[in-house]
Every structure is written in structure tokens, then in C-alpha cells.
Amino acid sequence: MFCIAAFIVLLFMGAVSARYRRYLSKAWSCTIRRVTFRPCDTTFKQDVKDHLLAPIAVRAPAMVRPASVALEVLAVLVILTTVWSGYTVVKSGLNLYVYGTCNKSDSASCSLGAEACSIPVETPTFAESIVAFDVVGAFGNEFSSLGETISALPARFRDWKAADYLPEGSSYLAAYDEKKETALEVIDPGCTFCRQLFNNIQEAGFDDKYNLTYIAYPIAGTDGYKFENSLLVTQYLEALKLQPGSANAADAALDAEEVPLDWQLLERIFTGENDKGVSFQSRINSMDQPQVTALLEEWLTEFGLSPEEIATVADTAASDEVAGIIAENKEIVETDIHTVKIPTIIFDGRRHDGVVSVDGLN
Incomplete structure (x- = not known):
């Protein structure tokens, strides 16, 4: 030695x-x-x-x-x-x-990867296991994590097709065009890096080249959700997709210029600001749920929904149907796409983890 x-x-x-x-x-x-x-x-x-x-x-x-x-x-x-x-x-x-991150359990701590909100890993870290005197668990979890990474190596060379991961009733930013390829982004409404990606998408004119859709994925935290109101916003997004006349893949007769209500809501959250210049996303992340509900319903009124329609959206958002949709989307993200970073976007045959620059979207 x-x-x-x-x-x-x-x-x-x-x-x-x-x-x-x-x-x-x-x-x-x-x-x-x-x-x-x-x-x-x-x-x-x-x-x-x-x-x-x-x-x-x-x-x-x-x-x-x-x-x-x-x-x-x-x-x-x-x-x-x-x-x-x-x-x-x-x-x-x-x-x-x-x-795209050197630390799967905390992708935000890796300066070499793209900016992103990390999806926490419930498995104790090596240091946490050692502190708890679980030496066997420490090495077992460590090598199990390495094994997962090695088994995921083929995915790096896979031809990723967004259409393979679309949930039912997907909503598109612009009218669906069969001549365009599909692009799918996984977002958390409360993640600041998702807002950054959204703005890059708008600046790049990305939706002119792709049929852009999304999966709203509220990131789970140690107690509830990483961003307290992400689940509530996601429930409203999914409820809007279910309303009669919503602009999803089945609504081929809709005006090409019509923006679906769920996308209007996302755009307001990701690009809007209050009269003090504070982004609506930041405001929502700091509000309690009744305040967020009132704000969302205020916006739906501005989007042209009647009080009766807004009440229907609210009831649908709290329904078992929407809870089931969110659970199915969670399964797609965690099991099929298997990302550890939010946002994630699939287009052009690749899965891009974290924020993609404007140049990278062109």
C-alpha cells in the first residue's frame, strides 16, 4: 500500500x-x-x-x-x-x-450542464447513508445509480421522436400541420428555466417549424411539490384542454390563428409581468392557493370565458379525470422519457435536457 x-x-x-x-x-x-x-x-x-x-x-x-x-x-x-x-x-x-448533468440527484449543482430545475432523487446520497451508518446501503445505492446511467447509455444514440411520447389530447401552440415534425417539451409551470426556454422558443420562431406541444410535470419535492402551486396550475392547464372547442390534435377545423386557452395561460405565466415589473411566474410561486385560483380565473375571464365556463373549468381541474391524466403524464416523463432535468425538449431526433439557446432551437 x-x-x-x-x-x-x-x-x-x-x-x-x-x-x-x-x-x-x-x-x-x-x-x-x-x-x-x-x-x-x-x-x-x-x-x-x-x-x-x-x-x-x-x-x-x-x-x-x-x-x-x-x-x-x-x-x-x-x-x-x-x-x-x-x-x-x-x-x-x-x-x-x-x-446532461454530472449530478443526477441535483442537476442544478452541475455547472457543466445546461441550466435546469432538478428532479430530486429520493434515494439517500452516499454521504447521507454513511452518516446514518448504512455502509451497505451507501455502496449499494451508489453502484445501482451507476448501473442505471450505464444502462441509459443507448438512449444517447437513440433517434428520439416526440410523437412516441405524446399524451392523449395533446395541445399545440399553433394549428397542427401534418407536414411539420412534432416537438415535445416537458415543463413545470413554476420552474424559472422553463420560462427561459419558453422565451427562447418564441424568439426563435420555433413553432413555425414544428408542431409544438408539452407535458406539464409538477416536480415533486421533499414535502409536496418543489414549486407549491405547480400542481394547481397544471390542473387548470389539463382542465382547459378538456373543455369543448379546445384546440387539440382532434380539432382540425379550428382557425389556424387561434391559440389554445392552455397555451394562452402558459404564455401569460411565462412572459407576463404585473404593474411592478415582477413576472407572473414569480408571483404565482409566492402566492397561496386561493390567491392563485383567483388570479387564474381572472385571466380566464380576460380570455373570454363566461362565469359558468370558468366554474366548469374549476370543477374539471379538481376532478379525478384530471388527476388521472397528470398521473399518466408523470409516468411518461419518469419511465419513458426518463429525464432528470426540467425543462426537457424533444425535437430533431434528440432529447435536449435543460434550457436550449435560441441558436440551438434554430
Whole structure:
């Protein structure tokens, strides 16, 4: 162990100072023999230990033996740290390649990936398991997560088709055109990065080139939802799709210029501001549910719905039918699309996790 640890340390020290490079060949020879379960045939280990322990032998001879033991323990720690660091680099690289984030459990913490709201993972982290003295669970969960990433590698090369993941009654921003390809985005109404993607889509004129639809996916949090009112807004979005005359895939006779009510609601949330310049999304995220309900119904009045129609929308939003639709959409996102970042958008044969730039949408 000591020879291997010494080689690791000398490798880094030799990179910055030539004086240590002459020891590398001996360290490498000793390391090769140790990893092949053979004893070292050089005095390298003893030479290094003597060099490190000599000052202690002069000043405090009684401390030589404890210091020698400490060096052996330190050598083990150096090796374990190096192995774990290498594993972390490999795992993070795979996650970045497959999911667009180096940390699946907290994608927002990875500066190398696209900006996004992370979907929390319920499985305890390695550190949390260790703190709870669950060593078996710590390593089991860690390698299970790595296995999931490796098994998801083929998805990176898959030809992603948005049409394969469309829920029933999908609503399109513009009238459905069979000549255009379909694009599907997964959004949380409360996620600020979803608002950013929405604005990029508008700026790029994305809906002129694709049949754009969406799945509203309220991100679950540790207690309820990550954004408190996302579920309520999603319920209203799904209820609007179910109203007679809603502009979904089956309404081929609708005026091409008509924007579906659910898309009008999304546009108001993602692009609108109050008289103080605060985005409506930020306001909704800070309101309680009665306030959000009142605001949504106020907007529906502005969109031209009668009080009776608004009451119907509210009843539908709270119905078991809408609850079932949201549950089915959740299954599509988590099991079929298997994203760990919101927003996610599928178009042009690829799944794009996180915010896509205007240039990336062109």
C-alpha cells in the first residue's frame, strides 16, 4: 500500500518539480509488483520511510513507531481517496454525457450542464447513508445509480421522436400541420428555466417549424411539490384542454390563428409581468392557493370565458379525470422519457435536457 500511495503522491509532485521525478521509476516498479501481488524487490519503501521518519528519530525517537504506523494508515487513505476520486470523475462524466448533468440527484449543482430545475432523487446520497451508518446501503445505492446511467447509455444514440411520447389530447401552440415534425417539451409551470426556454422558443420562431406541444410535470419535492402551486396550475392547464372547442390534435377545423386557452395561460405565466415589473411566474410561486385560483380565473375571464365556463373549468381541474391524466403524464416523463432535468425538449431526433439557446432551437 505504501509503495502505491508514494507513487500517486510522487506522480503529482513530479508534475510540478523535477527533483521528484527520479524517484518515479522506482515507485512505478514497486507499484507494479504490489498490484500483481508480488513483494517489492527494491528498498524503495524503506528509503522513503527512512527519509520521512529521520527528522522524528532525531527529535523524538519514541515517536518513530507511531509515526510509521500513521504513514501506513495515511498511505491507505491516499489510495482510497484516489480510487474514489477517479470513480467520481468517471461517474460524473457518464452522467454528463447521458443526462446532461454530472449530478443526477441535483442537476442544478452541475455547472457543466445546461441550466435546469432538478428532479430530486429520493434515494439517500452516499454521504447521507454513511452518516446514518448504512455502509451497505451507501455502496449499494451508489453502484445501482451507476448501473442505471450505464444502462441509459443507448438512449444517447437513440433517434428520439416526440410523437412516441405524446399524451392523449395533446395541445399545440399553433394549428397542427401534418407536414411539420412534432416537438415535445416537458415543463413545470413554476420552474424559472422553463420560462427561459419558453422565451427562447418564441424568439426563435420555433413553432413555425414544428408542431409544438408539452407535458406539464409538477416536480415533486421533499414535502409536496418543489414549486407549491405547480400542481394547481397544471390542473387548470389539463382542465382547459378538456373543455369543448379546445384546440387539440382532434380539432382540425379550428382557425389556424387561434391559440389554445392552455397555451394562452402558459404564455401569460411565462412572459407576463404585473404593474411592478415582477413576472407572473414569480408571483404565482409566492402566492397561496386561493390567491392563485383567483388570479387564474381572472385571466380566464380576460380570455373570454363566461362565469359558468370558468366554474366548469374549476370543477374539471379538481376532478379525478384530471388527476388521472397528470398521473399518466408523470409516468411518461419518469419511465419513458426518463429525464432528470426540467425543462426537457424533444425535437430533431434528440432529447435536449435543460434550457436550449435560441441558436440551438434554430
